[in-house]
Amino acid sequence: MQDVFTTGKTFRAYALPVTLLRNGKLEVAYVDFVYEAMREADDSIIGVMAVAVEVTEQVIATQKIEESEKVFRELADSLPELVWTTDKDGKRTFMSRRWKEFTGVDPWQDNALVSLLHPDDVLPTREKWERCLQTGDPYNHQLRMKNSVGEYHWFYANGEAIRNAAGEIEKWVGAYTNLNEQKIAEEKLKLTSERFRLLADSMPQFVWTADAEGNLDYFNKAVYDYTDITAGEIENGGWLQIVHPDERDENIRLWLNAIKSGNDFVFEHRFRRNDGFYRWQLSRAIPQRDEYGNIQLWVGTSTDIHEIKALDEEKDFFIAMVSHELKTPITSMKGYVQLLQHKYKTSKDDFLRNSLSMVNKQIIKTTRLISELLDVSKIKSGSLSLNLEQVKVNQLVKEVINEIEHVHSGYNFHFTAQADALVFADRERIAQVLTNLISNAIKYSPGLDKISITTEIVDASVKVSIRDYGIGISKTDQQKIFQRFYRVEGKNENRFSGFGIGLFIASEIIKKHHGNIGVDSEPDQGSVFFFELPILP
Ligand code: ADP
Numbered sequence: 001m002q003d004v005f006t007t008g009k010t011f012r013a014y015a016l017p018v019t020l021l022r023n024g025k026l027e028v029a030y031v032d033f034v035y036e037a038m039r040e041a042d043d044s045i046i047g048v049m050a051v052a053v054e055v056t057e058q059v060i061a062t063q064k065i066e067e068s069e070k071v072f073r074e075l076a077d078s079l080p081e082l083v084w085t086t087d088k089d090g091k092r093t094f095m096s097r098r099w100k101e102f103t104g105v106d107p108w109q110d111n112a113l114v115s116l117l118h119p120d121d122v123l124p125t126r127e128k129w130e131r132c133l134q135t136g137d138p139y140n141h142q143l144r145m146k147n148s149v150g151e152y153h154w155f156y157a158n159g160e161a162i163r164n165a166a167g168e169i170e171k172w173v174g175a176y177t178n179l180n181e182q183k184i185a186e187e188k189l190k191l192t193s194e195r196f197r198l199l200a201d202s203m204p205q206f207v208w209t210a211d212a213e214g215n216l217d218y219f220n221k222a223v224y225d226y227t228d229i230t231a232g233e234i235e236n237g238g239w240l241q242i243v244h245p246d247e248r249d250e251n252i253r254l255w256l257n258a259i260k261s262g263n264d265f266v267f268e269h270r271f272r273r274n275d276g277f278y279r280w281q282l283s284r285a286i287p288q289r290d291e292y293g294n295i296q297l298w299v300g301t302s303t304d305i306h307e308i309k310a311l312d313e314e315k316d317f318f319i320a321m322v323s324h325e326l327k328t329p330i331t332s333m334k335g336y337v338q339l340l341q342h343k344y345k346t347s348k349d350d351f352l353r354n355s356l357s358m359v360n361k362q363i364i365k366t367t368r369l370i371s372e373l374l375d376v377s378k379i380k381s382g383s384l385s386l387n388l389e390q391v392k393v394n395q396l397v398k399e400v401i402n403e404i405e406h407v408h409s410g411y412n413f414h415f416t417a418q419a420d421a422l423v424f425a426d427r428e429r430i431a432q433v434l435t436n437l438i439s440n441a442i443k444y445s446p447g448l449d450k451i452s453i454t455t456e457i458v459d460a461s462v463k464v465s466i467r468d469y470g471i472g473i474s475k476t477d478q479q480k481i482f483q484r485f486y487r488v489e490g491k492n493e494n495r496f497s498g499f500g501i502g503l504f505i506a507s508e509i510i511k512k513h514h515g516n517i518g519v520d521s522e523p524d525q526g527s528v529f530f531f532e533l534p535i536l537p
Pocket residue numbers: 440441444468470471472473481486487488497498499500501502503504526527
């Protein structure tokens with residue numbers, strides 16, 4: 001003030017912090033000060049005029065803006081994207097730290113961006129950006145930008161106009177996102193899928209895929225070569241047209257089942273070739289799951305099994321014919337042997353009597369084998385019929401055990417009849433199943449003499465279980481032993497004679513009775529074979 005008084009020069013100070021006593025309290029406030037000399041007519045200074053205008057509100061508002069800009073800058077700098085802002089005309093006002101790190105170029109240098117863009121991208125980028133500046137539409141665009149060692153990376157550029165309350169554009173905010181890793185992964189994926197496509201196309205088998213809902217969405221070249229329907233038709237659900245009409249319904253049913261349950265799809269069906277001929281195929285599809293176990297797609301193959309099928313049919317025909325032809329001579333042999341046994345019942349010639357008994361045993365074995373082969377043919381042709389009657393299960397089990405005890409004396413059969421049940425069944429056929437399961441229990445537990453048999457009621461069925469303590473069966477084999485001609489391979493294969501049809505027949509007989517057959521077993525721990533039949537109330 002003294003200075004102003006002596007020199008006459010006006011003094012101004014802005015946003016000066018002062019302490020004010022307001023409403024009895026001391027407060028920090030901001031004021032703009034002006035000290036101006038007051039002069040007489042002759043220009044001599046006679047005093048100083050002081051004007052103080054309080055600007056606290058404005059100062060605090062400015063501080064807040066500065067603070068939020070600082071936060072924005074820190075946030076933008078911490079992001080992996082290259083964040084930028086411009087004014088309403090597109091002139092750059094901010095560029096995050098990452099830009100410099102990536103490009104090695106000072107963003108405030110003239111033409112900084114243009115010099116880094118891939119030459120092919122310069123014009124499209126400029127056009128796109130200028131159009132957005134005019135229209136105010138969001139900016140999004142892909143471009144290549146050079147890094148500090150001169151390698152181009154793909155970026156996704158996007159930006160938005162920020163408008164004021166009146167709707168006028170005030171500035172633009174946006175970012176460049178580095179897509180290089182993603183682009184590299186995409187390229188790799190493209191290469192891998194091309195390789196797999198090539199692989200699939202070079203195979204004679206049909207390869208196809210379906211989405212999680214079961215819609216078929218890819219077929220390899222072999223499919224298109226084989227059929228006469230067009231690619232468009234195949235891809236739009238038309239593939240069913242090439243399946244033989246006789247197998248279509250079952251095909252759809254099994255496929256929908258697989259989709260619903262997530263279990264593998266396995267089916268034998270005929271496909272129509274481009275000359276109209278149908279060939280048998282074995283189709284199999286397995287679901288591919290993601291890390292959470294959700295099915296992502298199904299991969300399927302179909303293999304031509306036409307020749308194998310034809311051979312199988314020939315084999316079936318041969319078995320049917322041979323077993324039929326053998327039946328008559330063996331029956332007559334059996335008759336003659338029994339006559340001879342009767343005739344020499346009291347003979348002193350031990351050798352003769354023993355030999356006849358031996359021949360008889362072998363003939364019984366052969367007869368059983370032939371009748372089993374005949375059963376297989378009957379099952380194949382669907383002519384295995386049942387003579388249904390009321391059967392007391394426990395009584396039947398006892399009878400079968402008695403019969404077997406005759407032949408295999410010295411065995412301990414433990415029969416635990418927990419409940420007596422009445423079933424509607426073919427007595428002979430169920431006896432056949434029991435004989436088969438007990439004979440297997442004996443055969444596959446060499447050197448042991450204990451077999452346990454139980455009957456019990458489970459829900460609305462009677463369950464008959466036959467337990468042995470023998471060689472047991474692995475989990476994988478357990479799924480297959482009920483198939484025709486399946487025998488467990490390995491060290492035991494030649495140790496036990498057999499054909500691999502006993503369990504097949506047993507399971508077909510039980511299935512025909514609307515029952516259930518199965519096995520529980522551990523290798524070297526023995527096996528429990530069981531079947532269940534619905535009981536009569
Ligand atoms: P076969 O006994 O004539 O070979 P089956 O159909 O009766 O034919 O049995 C199929 C296969 O199942 C047998 O070859 C054998 O490997 C296995 N198997 C059947 N029963 C038993 C059992 N009680 N213990 C161990 N393995 C068995």
